Amino acid sequence: xxxKVGIPRALLYYHYYPQxxxxxxxxxxxxxxxxxxxxxxxxxxxxxxxxxxxxxVKVAFGHLAQLADQVDFIFLPRLVSxxxxxYICPKFLGLPEMVRHSGxxxxxxxxxxxxxxxxxxxLMAAFQQLGNTLGRPDGQVRKAARLxxxxxxxxxxxxxxGWLPEQASRLLLGRQAQEQQVRLATELSPSSPPExxxxxxxxxxxxxxxxxVYDSYLNMNLLQKLTRRQWPVAVVxxxxxxxxxxxxxxxxxxxxxxxxxxxxxxxYHFLSAPHVAGLIHLSSFACGPDxxxxxxxxSQARNCPGKPFMNIVIDEHSGEAGLLTRLEAFLDMVTIxxxxxxxxx
Amino acid sequence: xxxxxxHMGNLWISLKAMLTYLGVQVIVPPPCNxxxxxxxxxWAPEFxxxxxxxxxxxxIQAREMGADTIVMAGGCGPCRFGxxxxxxxxxxxxxxxxxxxxxxxxxxxxxxELLQRIKYITGQNSWWQVMQGIxxxxxxxxxxxxxxxxxxxxxPREKRSGSTDKALQEALATVxxxxxxxxxxxxxxxxxxxxxxxxTVQRPVLRVALIGEIYTLLEPFANLxxxxxxxxxxxxxxxxxxxxxWINDHLFLGLVRGMRSSKAxxxxxxxxxxxxxxGHGQESVGSAVYxxxxxxxxxxxxxxxxxxxxxxxxxxxxRVSQGTGLPVMSLIxxxxxGAAGVQTRLEAFVDLLARxKRHKGAFA
Ligand code: SF4
Ligand code: SF4
Numbered sequence: 025x026x027x028k029v030g031i032p033r034a035l036l037y038y039h040y041y042p043q044x045x046x047x048x049x050x051x052x053x054x055x056x057x058x059x060x061x062x063x064x065x066x067x068x069x070x071x072x073x074x075x076x077x078x079x080x081v082k083v084a085f086g087h088l089a090q091l092a093d094q095v096d097f098i099f100l101p102r103l104v105s106x107x108x109x110x111y112i113c114p115k116f117l118g119l120p121e122m123v124r125h126s127g128x129x130x131x132x133x134x135x136x137x138x139x140x141x142x143x144x145x146x147l148m149a150a151f152q153q154l155g156n157t158l159g160r161p162d163g164q165v166r167k168a169a170r171l172x173x174x175x176x177x178x179x180x181x182x183x184x185x186g187w188l189p190e191q192a193s194r195l196l197l198g199r200q201a202q203e204q205q206v207r208l209a210t211e212l213s214p215s216s217p218p219e220x221x222x223x224x225x226x227x228x229x230x231x232x233x234x235x236x237v238y239d240s241y242l243n244m245n246l247l248q249k250l251t252r253r254q255w256p257v258a259v260v261x262x263x264x265x266x267x268x269x270x271x272x273x274x275x276x277x278x279x280x281x282x283x284x285x286x287x288x289x290x291x292y293h294f295l296s297a298p299h300v301a302g303l304i305h306l307s308s309f310a311c312g313p314d315x316x317x318x319x320x321x322x323s324q325a326r327n328c329p330g331k332p333f334m335n336i337v338i339d340e341h342s343g344e345a346g347l348l349t350r351l352e353a354f355l356d357m358v359t360i361x362x363x364x365x366x367x368x369x
Numbered sequence: 370x371x372x373x374x375x376h377m378g379n380l381w382i383s384l385k386a387m388l389t390y391l392g393v394q395v396i397v398p399p400p401c402n403x404x405x406x407x408x409x410x411x412w413a414p415e416f417x418x419x420x421x422x423x424x425x426x427x428x429i430q431a432r433e434m435g436a437d438t439i440v441m442a443g444g445c446g447p448c449r450f451g452x453x454x455x456x457x458x459x460x461x462x463x464x465x466x467x468x469x470x471x472x473x474x475x476x477x478x479x480x481x482e483l484l485q486r487i488k489y490i491t492g493q494n495s496w497w498q499v500m501q502g503i504x505x506x507x508x509x510x511x512x513x514x515x516x517x518x519x520x521x522x523x524x525p526r527e528k529r530s531g532s533t534d535k536a537l538q539e540a541l542a543t544v545x546x547x548x549x550x551x552x553x554x555x556x557x558x559x560x561x562x563x564x565x566x567x568x569t570v571q572r573p574v575l576r577v578a579l580i581g582e583i584y585t586l587l588e589p590f591a592n593l594x595x596x597x598x599x600x601x602x603x604x605x606x607x608x609x610x611x612x613x614x615w616i617n618d619h620l621f622l623g624l625v626r627g628m629r630s631s632k633a634x635x636x637x638x639x640x641x642x643x644x645x646x647x648g649h650g651q652e653s654v655g656s657a658v659y660x661x662x663x664x665x666x667x668x669x670x671x672x673x674x675x676x677x678x679x680x681x682x683x684x685x686x687x688r689v690s691q692g693t694g695l696p697v698m699s700l701i702x703x704x705x706x707g708a709a710g711v712q713t714r715l716e717a718f719v720d721l722l723a724r725x726k727r728h729k730g731a732f733a
Contacts, residue, residue, distance in 0.1 A: 074684045076674075076701065102644065111447030114647035118681030121642045125688040137644075277455050278477060280446030312449055312677040315416035316456045323459050 027158065028054045029134065030091030030098045033061070034084035035116070036106075038189045038234035042196050043176035044099065047151060050168030051160050058090040061241035065090055070340060072128045079308040079339050080235045081115055081122070083242065088123060092130050100133045101150070105141035110282045113313055134158075147173070183261035186218030188247075189238050221262040222299055226363050228355075229258040229294035231287050231321065232306030233314075236338065243306060244344045246336070249351060258300055260290040267293050275320075284317040291321040295328045301363025302332040302354065309339035332357040370469075371396050372490065373436035375424040378587035379513045380612060382545045387506030388440075389548065391494050396436040398427035401590035405430055410704040412460050418449060419591055419673035419703050420584035425457050432466045440490060443474030448647035448678055505553070507616055509544055512557055514611040516540050519564045521607060524600025526569040534597060536563050572603065575722050578660035580609040580653050581671035582679045585702055587612065592671050592702060593711045599669075602719050607665075609634065609656035610649070634659055641685050641692070650678030654685050661693035667722045668695055669715075674703035696722060 029048055048055050061083055069086030091098055103116040120135045134157060136150040148169055155165030175196060182192035228250050230237050237259060250257050268289030279285040294300040305321060307314040318335060325333035334354045373396045374384050381397050388395045405426025413422045428439060444451030454472045461468055471489055476482035491499050516537060523533040540560035547556040577599060585591045586608055599606050617625045631652045638655030645651050657668050670686055672679035683699050690697045698718045
């Protein structure tokens with residue numbers, strides 16, 4: 025029997041799953057992914073994680089608990105930096121220790137330090153470390169890592185073209201991986217290519233961290249709620265890195281959080297994009313970086329009166345009724361602002 | 370140009386000394402107060418950390434006093450402090466306060482950027498004079514720390530309650546008033562003497578370390594006067610961060626010998642947290658280990674609501690407490706913190722420590 029490694033369906037899973045999966049698969053390691061977030065997972069997360077942590081971190085604890093007795097190892101990289109001169113959030117730096125000292129009974133953790141603060145190529149070192157821990161020869165590890173990075177590039181292209189993360193993963197990783205994946209959150213069939221993200225006037229842009237935007241349990245099916253009402257959505261991953269770069273160049277100082285930089289770049293882009301009728305900033309209660317990033321986007325949005333902007337903050341107590349009320353009011357505003365063109369016909 | 374800067378405890382004494390030494394016109398905002406907090410909390414994002422809200426309040430109040438230029442520090446992450454200045458500036462701008470913003474931080478491109486910013490503020494002064502100004506400010510910071518440490522010793526032992534605080538305030542004012550090196554030497558003696566006048570009685574005291582996030586440790590308004598409250602309960606405190614040590618670590622890169630350095634704390638953290646997590650998160654974990662080794666009776670971990678590095682520390686500190694036997698209490702502060710609630714929690718914690726100490730037979 026091959027070694028089984030568990031990957032929690034949380035945090036940057038939505039950014040990196042195809043890469044991580046490919047790497048392990050190439051080393052003949054079986055990958056087990058925790059199921060999509062549900063009530064039980066959330067409850068377990070709350071039980072094991074300290075109260076003061078943000079919702080996404082709590083949920084990650086729940087996913088870890090799910091994997092506990094199913095696998096030999098759990099993959100929990102220390103994501104220090106995934107882009108030169110940037111970090112994600114201090115909580116990602118300390119997550120392995122927060123988990124280790126939480127009392128959650130877990131199999132051994134694989135904790136490579138992913139740190140490309142100095143240069144992107146340092147990613148290779150993390151893969152090497154990981155491969156060595158698993159006792160695989162250097163050559164095989166290097167090959168697996170290279171393929172993993174290629175798959176990641178393909179994945180990002182699919183996201184840019186309008187596929188949502190789990191659809192894109194499924195397309196890329198094929199049948200074998202498909203068995204691991206549970207049903208998609210959206211109603212789009214994964215076999216039909218998405219509508220080009222720049223088309224279809226009257227899109228609602230959702231600006232938020234992937235672990236909130238693509239976790240349909242946490243966001244109470246926000247994306248589905250919009251598509252059901254005939255509002256196509258636009259997401260951060262659909263904005264090219266050159267465009268993000270162009271937009272953030274206007275800031276007086278470089279943003280040193282990767283997710284924050286993407287959010288601002290996409291936010292500024294959507295504020296001036298003709299296909300976007302309104303913006304929703306989806307954030308979690310007490311999120312550190314978002315408190316500042318959100319303010320910068322909101323300040324910019326105040327200067328774009330034609331584009332309604334709303335901030336939805338979620339935590340473990342958020343109720344669906346409240347979300348619906350706010351969403352309806354927001355969509356009314358977008359309609360009044362004239363954004364409905366094309367969509368309502 | 371009328372320059373202001375944010376408050377952080379007695380930092381103002383040192384900054385004001387440095388800038389006025391160089392002939393810069395300074396407007397010190399009123400000490401952190403309720404109005405500043407209300408104004409800051411009103412305009413700042415809800416989940417911004419308390420220091421940002423108070424900074425903003427300071428700037429709003431200083432603007433009303435005629436300040437037109439903000440000088441503050443910055444950074445390059447991952448903690449939020451590195452982007453404070455820019456966000457505060459945007460908020461002030463949207464409110465119609467047109468401030469000139471000068472941020473002192475590690476330059477993005479080359480060191481010339483930073484030097485240019487310093488020149489912008491210090492104008493005609495030569496670099497040699499600028500160095501003297503910095504030295505003068507640093508000297509005051511060292512003195513302030515010495516006075517505060519002395520007060521930590523005196524408070525739990527004072528004969529008449531409140532006499533230490535009164536003496537400390539007068540001593541600090543003496544230091545603030547000194548405007549050249551000669552006056553500063555005199556001020557030092559006077560200030561020390563003033564504290565020596567406080568009458569004490571020998572009594573057993575508990576020793577508690579205050580650890581955590583720098584701003585909330587140094588700013589008494591933010592921590593609801595934790596040091597004073599504990600002193601009154603018969604507790605001698607020590608703080609894991611003093612201004613002069615911080616300046617030596619971060620601005621002088623440890624050049625001044627013989628000072629405690631936060632490096633020791635990050636090293637002590639290793640068994641529990643072997644990686645930096647931004648801000649002082651790792652140091653908070655390490656300082657608990659350090660104070661446990663020093664035989665302290667307990668530690669209070671102070672942090673602002675939503676502070677990221679300290680939330681990581683908070684998740685780990687219970688383990689440190691288990692491993693070292695040092696009782697640790699976390700105190701989260703924000704604009705809703707009430708004095709009564711804090712007082713009750715402190716009393717309960719101090720009671721617990723006293724009981725434990727009696728139990729060990731170490732407390733008469
Ligand atoms: S970025 Fe925000 S939501 Fe994500 S881990 Fe950090 S605090 Fe939590
Ligand atoms: S250390 Fe904490 S309180 Fe200070 S700026 Fe960073 S996040 Fe805010």
